[in-house]
Amino acid sequence: MSEEFETLDPGDWEEFARTAHAALDRALAATRTIRDRPVWQPLPAETRAAFRAPLPRAPMPLDAVVDQAFADIFTYPMGNTHPRFWMWYMGASNLTGALADFLAGADGSNLGGGNHAAVEVERQVIDWLKEAVDFPTSASGTLTSGGSVANLIGLAVARNRMAGAEIREAGLAAVPRPLRFYASDQVHGCHQKAVELLGLGNQALRRIASDRDCRMDPAALAEAVAQDRSAGFQPACVIASAGTVNTGAIDDLGAVAAFCRSEGLWFHVDGCIGALARLSPTHAPLLRGMELADSLAMDPHKSLHAPFDVGCVLVRDAAAHHQSFALQAEYLDPMTRGIAAGGWLFDYGLQTSRGFRALKVWMALKEHGADRFGRIIGRNIEQAHRLARRIDAHPRLQRLAPVCLDIVCFRYDPGGLAPDVLTALNREVMMRLQEAGIAGFSDTTVRGEHGLRAAICNHRTTDEDLEQALAALLRSGDQIHQESRA
Ligand SMILES: *Cc1c(COP(=O)(O)O)cnc(C)c1O
Numbered sequence: 001m002s003e004e005f006e007t008l009d010p011g012d013w014e015e016f017a018r019t020a021h022a023a024l025d026r027a028l029a030a031t032r033t034i035r036d037r038p039v040w041q042p043l044p045a046e047t048r049a050a051f052r053a054p055l056p057r058a059p060m061p062l063d064a065v066v067d068q069a070f071a072d073i074f075t076y077p078m079g080n081t082h083p084r085f086w087m088w089y090m091g092a093s094n095l096t097g098a099l100a101d102f103l104a105g106a107d108g109s110n111l112g113g114g115n116h117a118a119v120e121v122e123r124q125v126i127d128w129l130k131e132a133v134d135f136p137t138s139a140s141g142t143l144t145s146g147g148s149v150a151n152l153i154g155l156a157v158a159r160n161r162m163a164g165a166e167i168r169e170a171g172l173a174a175v176p177r178p179l180r181f182y183a184s185d186q187v188h189g190c191h192q193k194a195v196e197l198l199g200l201g202n203q204a205l206r207r208i209a210s211d212r213d214c215r216m217d218p219a220a221l222a223e224a225v226a227q228d229r230s231a232g233f234q235p236a237c238v239i240a241s242a243g244t245v246n247t248g249a250i251d252d253l254g255a256v257a258a259f260c261r262s263e264g265l266w267f268h269v270d271g272c273i274g275a276l277a278r279l280s281p282t283h284a285p286l287l288r289g290m291e292l293a294d295s296l297a298m299d300p301h302k303s304l305h306a307p308f309d310v311g312c313v314l315v316r317d318a319a320a321h322h323q324s325f326a327l328q329a330e331y332l333d334p335m336t337r338g339i340a341a342g343g344w345l346f347d348y349g350l351q352t353s354r355g356f357r358a359l360k361v362w363m364a365l366k367e368h369g370a371d372r373f374g375r376i377i378g379r380n381i382e383q384a385h386r387l388a389r390r391i392d393a394h395p396r397l398q399r400l401a402p403v404c405l406d407i408v409c410f411r412y413d414p415g416g417l418a419p420d421v422l423t424a425l426n427r428e429v430m431m432r433l434q435e436a437g438i439a440g441f442s443d444t445t446v447r448g449e450h451g452l453r454a455a456i457c458n459h460r461t462t463d464e465d466l467e468q469a470l471a472a473l474l475r476s477g478d479q480i481h482q483e484s485r486a
Contacts, residue, residue: 038437115342140318147272154295184216243274248407253289279374411451
């Protein structure tokens, strides 16, 4: 062996192929039989301990590595590929995307840019996503690790554009009046991280009161902007939510767009939850006004169910986007011929080396067609509305927020319990359903009221799954309530 020339290629190609094919078969079977398994199960202590072994110095046969991965890793997934997982807001993955991740890895290209086919794939996926949300073809975009970075990039362009041309060189110190950004009090936490990282500070992101429907109150927005102007701040950007993470509420995008235009503000839309509902003809009208955004973040690893991770940001003014991230590096001179001739995708974001995450979106969109994704997104929204009706009709269930997209906030409430007891009861219901592997609900607080939350972003969820889970939830709630009174 030591005499041989070492590479990372298989020593025995036939044997590698057998192992790889068997691994593929096992992964397919796991998805095919997913209903036979619990939504989630905890790792046994001895399995967890196996992950504390030190750096392996010596080789191990690949089939043994794969066996261990199936035994210790793939037996204990998070659960979001299961049809009865509705926690937080996630996609349920898909096997075409998984296959694409393998093929992208084998292709191995670096999507920092250059003159090769993978770059064309990413450009095409971005063009398709523009088409899906009615953005102009002249807009720019980039695929990111997810919605958080997509939003960060959009807000960075907003900051740079609104602060003036000098900010990249001179920093925020050169900005005469401190910038202010605005979003509803329902805005996703990634925007706080973004304004912190952009040097603006958390206080620069003013949280505007939301109304009873959890939508940003336009009068409160106008008042905050006017206040800030007279106090010497520079209002710069409004972040509208096209689907809040908590309840799925959609801000009045048309009104925010008009306000931004009249006030000269950047209009950013966080569409990580709702933007791609534009693919469902029935629900597209909910998003009217989104197409007017200066920048728009969305999340193919949510409603397109791409395997993690892939997000996307679109920027209407492609030059402003490029000017925020482009560099002139002497070792990266653009060429008119050869491998460096394609232009650099890293001039539109933070990463220099970039993965081929476009392929999993490209392959799944080609295989299924965008309309199927639209139908599935529409079905999840309809399921949320049906669940809401079931909750409203039940004496021991109470809904906590209007349903707009595919998120339902509600609680089990037998009546007459103190708030903290009710919270504890609902948490216990949630835990028991998770620990029994029956269903994944999360919990949240809406306008001060604690409850459970079902985010039905799942292409495998049937109406029967929801019925079954709701029945189990009621049984569990009744039982815990009985126990506590005994
Ligand atoms: C999920 C989400 C994000 C963050 O996206 P990641 O893909 O998790 O980084 C931002 N905003 C909203 C509304 C989201 O739902």
